[in-house]
Amino acid sequence: MGVDTIDILDDTALAAACRKGDTVAFECLVRRHQRMLLNVAFRITGVYEDACDVVQDAFIAAWRKMSDYRGDAKFSTWMTAIVINLSRNRLQKLQVQAKRTSYSLNETFPGGDCAIIQDPPSGRPSALHQLEEEELRNALNSCIEALTPEFREVIVLRDMQEMSYEEVSNVLKVREGTVKSRLFRARDSVKACIKKRLGSL
Amino acid sequence: MNSHSDIQKLLSPYSGNDISSHDRILVEEHLESCPDCRSELTDLQTTLKLLRTTPEIEPPPWLTTHIMANVREQRELKTSWVKRIFFPLYIKLPIEGLALIFVCMTGYYLTQRVETELQQPASEKVDKIFAVPPPVTIPPPPAKQSKTTAPISPSKELPDVSVPKAAEQPVAVGKPAASPAFAPSPAAIRENADFLGAQDNRSMVEPHRSASKTESFSLSSDAPDMNKKAARGVDKHPDVSEAADTANRTGAPPIAVTPTQLTIRMNVTATTEAFLLIREAVIRSGGAIIHEPPAASSRVTARIPLNRVAELFINLGKIGKIVEQPHYSNRSGTAEVNIVW
Numbered sequence: 001m002g003v004d005t006i007d008i009l010d011d012t013a014l015a016a017a018c019r020k021g022d023t024v025a026f027e028c029l030v031r032r033h034q035r036m037l038l039n040v041a042f043r044i045t046g047v048y049e050d051a052c053d054v055v056q057d058a059f060i061a062a063w064r065k066m067s068d069y070r071g072d073a074k075f076s077t078w079m080t081a082i083v084i085n086l087s088r089n090r091l092q093k094l095q096v097q098a099k100r101t102s103y104s105l106n107e108t109f110p111g112g113d114c115a116i117i118q119d120p121p122s123g124r125p126s127a128l129h130q131l132e133e134e135e136l137r138n139a140l141n142s143c144i145e146a147l148t149p150e151f152r153e154v155i156v157l158r159d160m161q162e163m164s165y166e167e168v169s170n171v172l173k174v175r176e177g178t179v180k181s182r183l184f185r186a187r188d189s190v191k192a193c194i195k196k197r198l199g200s201l
Numbered sequence: 202m203n204s205h206s207d208i209q210k211l212l213s214p215y216s217g218n219d220i221s222s223h224d225r226i227l228v229e230e231h232l233e234s235c236p237d238c239r240s241e242l243t244d245l246q247t248t249l250k251l252l253r254t255t256p257e258i259e260p261p262p263w264l265t266t267h268i269m270a271n272v273r274e275q276r277e278l279k280t281s282w283v284k285r286i287f288f289p290l291y292i293k294l295p296i297e298g299l300a301l302i303f304v305c306m307t308g309y310y311l312t313q314r315v316e317t318e319l320q321q322p323a324s325e326k327v328d329k330i331f332a333v334p335p336p337v338t339i340p341p342p343p344a345k346q347s348k349t350t351a352p353i354s355p356s357k358e359l360p361d362v363s364v365p366k367a368a369e370q371p372v373a374v375g376k377p378a379a380s381p382a383f384a385p386s387p388a389a390i391r392e393n394a395d396f397l398g399a400q401d402n403r404s405m406v407e408p409h410r411s412a413s414k415t416e417s418f419s420l421s422s423d424a425p426d427m428n429k430k431a432a433r434g435v436d437k438h439p440d441v442s443e444a445a446d447t448a449n450r451t452g453a454p455p456i457a458v459t460p461t462q463l464t465i466r467m468n469v470t471a472t473t474e475a476f477l478l479i480r481e482a483v484i485r486s487g488g489a490i491i492h493e494p495p496a497a498s499s500r501v502t503a504r505i506p507l508n509r510v511a512e513l514f515i516n517l518g519k520i521g522k523i524v525e526q527p528h529y530s531n532r533s534g535t536a537e538v539n540i541v542w
Contacts (some may be wrong), residue, residue: 023276027269038260052264059268063275108422140251159217159252184213191248200244 011075018066026066030059033076036161037083040048042089043156045094046145054090058082071172081171091149097154136198143193153188158183205231208238216245461507461529461536465514469521469542476501480539482516491537499539507536 007028009017017025033054041051041058061082062069069078071126157168158179169176208231214220215228333531471474479501482488488505505513507529517523521542528537 021276023269023273026272030265030268034260034264035257038264039257042258048258051258052261055260055264056268056271058276060271064271074305086239136251137255140255145306155252159249160255162253165219179218181251182213183217184210187213187217187245187248187252190252195244 007057009158012071012193015066015069015071015075018063019069025140026063029075033079033180034059036076037079040080040081040156040161041087042151043144044084045090050090050094051087054083054086055156058086061086062151074167077163077170080157080161080167083172084171088149139194139197140190142197143190147186147189149184152156154179155186155190156184160188161167205235205238208232208235208391212238212242212245216249217241239377257301329426340418353364376493461534462539463510463529463536464525464539464541465517465527466525466541467517467523470514472499472542473519473541475499477542478520479517482513482520483538483540485516489539500539503538503540504535505538507534510536510538513538 009025009028011029011032014025014029018029037058038051038055041054042048045054058079062079069075144155146195147155153169153172157171158161158165163171165176165179168179172179208228211220211224220228232242327343366471368436377491469478471478480503481501483490483505486505487509488503490501491504492502494501510529514523514526
């Protein structure tokens with residue numbers, strides 16, 4: 001299959017070509033979806049290198065199991081489910097490693113929940129105008145990382161990747177009602193976390 | 202539903218525009234009169250805006266290359282596995298063809314062999330197990346040749362095939378162990394096998410060995426008289442005649458076999474029912490009455506495998522007290538037991 005014709009094909013047609021062993025078609029799928037999948041993996045694992053490994057492993061697994069993909073769901077949804085599973089595994093390994101890592105009791109924490117909270121500012125403009133954009137983003141990332149994996153997954157998929165409730169439900173294998181419930185609680189948690197870190201929004 | 206806490210729960214779906222029109226009206230009505238909820242909503246919308254406008258990270262330039270390198274490696278592995286089996290054809294096809302022919306020929310040979318074995322009756326299989334080598338025609342010896350070696354000796358354990366003295370004597374009764382002439386014939390072995398269901402391997406191998414020895418005697422050219430005597434002995438004993446018949450059928454040379462004679466004396470209390478009880482004991486011991494006594498007689502003759510004589514003693518001991526118990530050493534063959542009470 002030619003490179004020019006491949007670019008105009010949809011994911012289902014490319015996946016069908018991949019099932020016949022067409023690596024050019026698969027490369028096209030990789031280029032299309034690797035960015036989105038990398039962001040999902042990065043938001044869940046929190047480490048860029050780990051996210052790259054997860055995406056790489058996910059595409060290799062997809063190539064092996066391409067015969068299992070029958071086009072019932074979107075290719076991106078199928079790939080996102082693979083990435084979510086691999087990210088969970090990677091996150092568990094990281095957590096186990098973190099538990100085994102020794103630390104000093106005298107060492108002070110550079111940040112996190114134990115950081116000293118500044119006194120609530122009064123009479124000042126809102127946080128969005130006070131803080132630099134980067135500082136706000138850092139706070140947001142930290143708050144997302146502080147969420148439990150279940151809440152983090154829904155907020156990443158729905159609010160950051162803007163997937164539909166149905167897609168999120170398919171990826172996470174939970175009901176739509178559960179997705180909404182988790183999402184609203186996750187938003188409240190992130191909002192409270194940012195206010196706690198920055199004083200206000 | 203219109204309370205402050207209820208409305209607060211609806212603020213998150215309201216901020217994400219994931220709310221029904223009915224709930225939307227309720228929230229908007231409440232927001233007009235509640236500054237706390239308005240502030241809460243503003244914070245939520247700000248958070249949502251931050252989440253949705255978070256800049257995405259870019260994949261490293263090497264990511265696609267690495268992925269595709271791995272994928273191509275996987276594909277090569279898969280292809281080479283297929284190639285190993287089927288390619289190159291000009292080498293694989295002849296080898297596979299030869300292998301196929303070999304498998305077919307082996308299968309055909311095995312099938313033919315199994316069919317041949319199935320066609321043979323079970324009795325022939327038993328004969329096969331104890332088969333005596335085919336008869337060897339021995340030319341008459343020269344008149345004054347003192348010692349002649351048999352052309353084919355069935356038993357390599359007997360380098361000297363001259364007839365032992367014991368065999369030269371007429372068939373002795375009651376000394377089976379001393380003379381190989383009393384070894385059971387293959388027919389007797391088959392009879393034993395039928396009796397025992399071939400359960401005692403030892404008792405089946407030993408008679409075979411004895412039979413070989415006996416055969417070597419009959420093959421010996423030094424003992425033509427012995428053969429004649431043995432033939433005469435066959436006439437005397439029905440068991441032996443049966444063996445000779447079997448030997449004739451199978452083509453084996455005639456073998457002189459005489460059952461061991463044993464005598465058991467015993468005291469019984471119930472003399473009137475003694476015969477019935479003894480007959481039952483004999484049958485239970487795997488034997489049979491061969492001479493039924495006349496009325497009011499206290500003597501019966503039975504034939505029984507030698508290896509079950511001990512069992513007969515036990516069964517007879519339940520009927521009465523055994524006064525005289527014979528000793529015997531040969532554990533193979535059959536015995537004619539005279540039971541006197």
